[in-house]
Every structure is written in structure tokens, then in C-alpha cells.
Amino acid sequence: MDEPIVVGIDIGTTKICTLVARVEGEHNLRILGVGIEPSQGIKKGTIVDLAAASQSIARSVEKAQRTSGLEITSALVSLAGANVASVNSRGVVGITGGVIDEEDVARALESAQAVAIPHNREIIHVIQRGFIVDGQDGIRSPVGMHGYRLEVEAHIITASASTVENLRQCVQAAGVEVSQFVLNPLASAEVVLSETERQMGVVVCDIGGGTTDLAIYIDGDIWHTMVLAVGGNHITSDIAHGLRLSLPQAEDIKKANGHAVEAEIGEEEAFTVRAFGEERPMQVSRKELAHIIEARVEEVFELVLQEIKRSGYDGLLPAGMVLTGGSSQLPGMRALASQTMGLPVRVARPENLVGLIDQLNSPAFSTSVGLLYWALLMSETVPVHHSRGSRKGGGSSMDLEKLKEFLKRLLP
Ligand SMILES: Nc1ncnc2c1ncn2[C@@H]1O[C@H](COP(=O)(O)OP(=O)(O)OP(=O)(O)O)[C@@H](O)[C@H]1O
Numbered sequence: 510m511d512e513p514i515v516v517g518i519d520i521g522t523t524k525i526c527t528l529v530a531r532v533e534g535e536h537n538l539r540i541l542g543v544g545i546e547p548s549q550g551i552k553k554g555t556i557v558d559l560a561a562a563s564q565s566i567a568r569s570v571e572k573a574q575r576t577s578g579l580e581i582t583s584a585l586v587s588l589a590g591a592n593v594a595s596v597n598s599r600g601v602v603g604i605t606g607g608v609i610d611e612e613d614v615a616r617a618l619e620s621a622q623a624v625a626i627p628h629n630r631e632i633i634h635v636i637q638r639g640f641i642v643d644g645q646d647g648i649r650s651p652v653g654m655h656g657y658r659l660e661v662e663a664h665i666i667t668a669s670a671s672t673v674e675n676l677r678q679c680v681q682a683a684g685v686e687v688s689q690f691v692l693n694p695l696a697s698a699e700v701v702l703s704e705t706e707r708q709m710g711v712v713v714c715d716i717g718g719g720t721t722d723l724a725i726y727i728d729g730d731i732w733h734t735m736v737l738a739v740g741g742n743h744i745t746s747d748i749a750h751g752l753r754l755s756l757p758q759a760e761d762i763k764k765a766n767g768h769a770v771e772a773e774i775g776e777e778e779a780f781t782v783r784a785f786g787e788e789r790p791m792q793v794s795r796k797e798l799a800h801i802i803e804a805r806v807e808e809v810f811e812l813v814l815q816e817i818k819r820s821g822y823d824g825l826l827p828a829g830m831v832l833t834g835g836s837s838q839l840p841g842m843r844a845l846a847s848q849t850m851g852l853p854v855r856v857a858r859p860e861n862l863v864g865l866i867d868q869l870n871s872p873a874f875s876t877s878v879g880l881l882y883w884a885l886l887m888s889e890t891v892p893v894h895h896s897r898g899s900r901k902g903g904g905s906s907m908d909l910e911k912l913k914e915f916l917k918r919l920l921p
Pocket residue numbers: 520521522523524525553554589716717718719720721740741742745760763764767834835836837838839840872873874
């Protein structure tokens with residue numbers, strides 16, 4: 510039992526999912542603990558009720574501890590919500606010794622962060638996209654090279670400092686230190702994208718309950734990230750309004766009878782449901798239901814398309830879109846996405862997992878499982894019998910030491 514352990518807490522709008530896994534070999538994970546709980550106090554990916562959110566986090570952690578038999582003291586935590594923003598930036602430094610070392614790379618990355626970031630924002634990720642040495646671009650690993658001027662292209666993701674602090678407090682109140690925050694779409698991408706897709710140019714789109722999370726990968730690197738505040742809950746509330754049903758009823762019929770393409774449904778197809786304040790159950794045409802769903806889903810994909818166009822990378826995505834998240838399970842989503850966006854689209858879910866995986870092989874758990882792979886990538890492992898409270902949460906404070914450590918892990 511001395512293999513390293515990775516822990517992730519995916520704090521979604523509809524569910525909280527804590528996963529504990531053992532790292533086996535270099536890249537394999539065995540899921541040892543699972544804690545899935547309905548989430549409370551979270552809207553559109555942001556905490557709106559600290560106590561309620563913290564309690565549901567604690568319940569999820571508790572379940573994962575019970576199933577794994579391990580104590581959870583620190584974890585990677587997913588982050589989403591309208592308060593996240595990203596910029597691409599370039600850092601430049603002079604090289605004094607003539608040969609580039611890790612410290613130079615860290616200084617270059619630090620200088621990339623000197624872009625005007627307001628005080629009320631916290632840096633979540635600084636992702637290096639490529640280096641330029643003495644004007645020559647396309648360099649992936651400059652350490653050891655000769656040169657006088659080192660430039661780094663970096664993708665910087667920031668979030669509202671208060672949003673981040675609230676989330677950190679909630680997780681801490683559940684007895685767990687946040688070792689690092691990970692933006693939702695980056696976690697999902699770790700699970701659903703192939704290396705070929707990343708190289709070719711691809712967008713990952715995770716449609717959950719309250720948010721739609723996007724990340725664009727080109728030439729193997731992250732070029733753009735975005736979180737939109739729309740998701741499956743909006744589809745449900747449209748159905749509730751349109752058919753005069755309660756939200757739980759609308760949610761149930763969406764899952765049982767929903768389809769995102771009206772034209773795919775025959776005129777005669779119908780189901781029965783008892784509407785608000787009605788004595789007798791009524792017959793509803795599935796076509797009418799699909800009509801409501803299609804309108805909303807089309808709007809979501811149009812927003813996504815707008816966002817991709819705004820990023821300026823719309824012509825650079827030959828591998829198209831990889832759809833995931835709970836809402837990608839709605840029949841017809843793939844076709845509608847492809848039609849609205851004019852891109853090839855596939856739906857993806859976590860695969861090749863071992864251990865306690867019964868519930869996890871659904872697109873709803875791409876972010877949850879992705880956190881574990883992200884932990885693996887960052888070597889954020891926890892010793893098995895770790896004592897409580899000795900790990901500090903500080904993944905987001907990008908000081909020089911931390912940066913150097915970060916780089917050592919990533920560089921070959
Ligand atoms: N079979 C299904 N058909 C249609 N929608 C579904 C189905 N299963 C789940 N959903 C929808 O997926 C959504 C939840 O997805 P997911 O679990 O990915 O969200 P989340 O991670 O909790 O939220 P977010 O990431 O947006 O904060 C809900 O809106 C739910 O209605």
C-alpha cells in the first residue's frame with residue numbers, strides 16, 4: 510500500500526463527486542473511493558450558500574473515505590463559473606549565462622504573468638504554450654539551449670479572488686485542503702481528448718447542469734478556455750415552463766423522453782404526465798418536448814460557436830468538437846452540435862478505468878475523473894496515511910519557487 514494516491518473533488522452544479530484513486534504504473538489509475546452527492550448551495554458553478562455547499566461537499570468526501578478506507582486530507586478541486594477568464598500573454602527575459610536553465614524559464618513565465626491582472630483576481634493556471642529563443646519560435650523545451658533572449662507564450666487563467674476564496678473555505682470546512690484548483694474544461698480534456706486531436710486542433714465542450722465549459726487545443730497546447738453560464742438546468746426549466754410542470758417532473762421527462770432534434774421524432778409519439786394542479790394525467794407529444802429542447806440546445810451551441818469565433822481559432826479545428834458532460838447524453842445532441850457548428854462532433858466519456866467504476870463511465874464524470882489525471886500530471890499525489898492539516902493549499906500562488914517546482918514536473 511505505498512503507491513501514491515490522487516484525490517479529486519468535482520464541485521458541479523448538480524452533483525459533487527469525490528474520487529480517490531491509486532496510481533498504478535505510470536499512467537494507470539485504480540478508483541478506490543467514490544462519493545457522489547447531489548450538490549446544494551451551488552448555482553452556475555459558483556457557491557451561493559456556503560453552509561449548504563460545504564455540507565454536501567463533506568457528505569461526498571465522507572462517502573469516498575468510507576468506500577476507500579482512506580482518510581482524505583487534500584484534493585484537487587474543480588473550478589468553473591462566470592468569474593473565470595483567460596488571456597494569452599508573452600513573457601520575455603534576457604539570458605545572462607548564454608545557456609537557458611530552469612530558472613530562466615521560471616522567470617519568463619513569471620514575466621508573462623505581469624500582464625495587468627486586477628487585485629481582485631487570482632491566477633489559477635499559467636500554462637506554457639511554447640518558447641521562442643532569439644526569435645526562433647516553436648521551441649517546446651528550451652532548457653539547455655544556447656540563447657540570449659527567451660520568450661514564452663503563456664495561457665493565463667484567472668478567477669475572481671472572492672469566488673475562489675469561498676470555494677476554498679467550503680472545501681476546508683469539509684476537512685480538506687485544496688492542493689490546487691483546476692478549471693473544469695481542462696480536467697475534462699485530460700479524459701476525453703486523444704493526443705492526435707490535440708495536435709490537430711480540437712475544442713472540448715462539457716455541458717453540465719449549470720455551465721458549459723470550453724477549451725481549445727491546437728498543436729498539442731491549450732489556446733483558449735471559457736466557461737459559459739448555461740447548461741442542462743436551463744433545458745429543464747424551459748420544459749417546466751413550456752409544459753407547466755414542476756422542475757423535478759421536467760427533469761425526469763427530459764431524461765426519459767427528451768430529444769434535441771424535433772425532426773427526428775414522429776408525430777404520433779407521446780407520453781403521459783400529470784401537470785401542476787391538474788387532476789388527470791395529460792398526454793404530451795414528444796415532438797413538442799423536442800421542440801422546446803431543440804430551441805435551447807441550439808442557442809447553447811450558437812453561444813459556443815460565437816465564443817469559438819471570438820477566440821479567433823475557428824478555422825483551426827480540423828478534429829472538430831468533443832462533447833461531454835451530463836447533458837451530452839441527450840439523444841440528438843451530437844447531430845445538432847455538428848449541424849449548428851459545421852464541425853465534426855463526437856460524444857465522449859471516461860474510458861479504460863479500473864476499480865470502482867460502475868457509475869463513472871458516463872459523460873457526466875469526465876471532469877471528476879479528469880481531476881485525477883490532472884493530479885497525476887502535476888504529481889499532486891498524497892501519501893496514503895497522510896495526517897490531517899499538514900499540507901498547505903497553495904497551488905494557485907505562483908511564486909518563483911512554486912513555478913520552478915511546477916516546471917521541473919512538466920519538463921522532460
Ligand atoms: N440522460 C440524460 N439526458 C439528458 N440530460 C441528462 C441526462 N443525464 C443527465 N442529464 C443532465 O445533465 C446535467 C448534469 O450534468 P453534469 O453532471 O455534467 O453537471 P454538473 O457537473 O453537476 O454541473 P456543472 O458542471 O454544470 O456545474 C443535468 O442538467 C441533467 O439534467
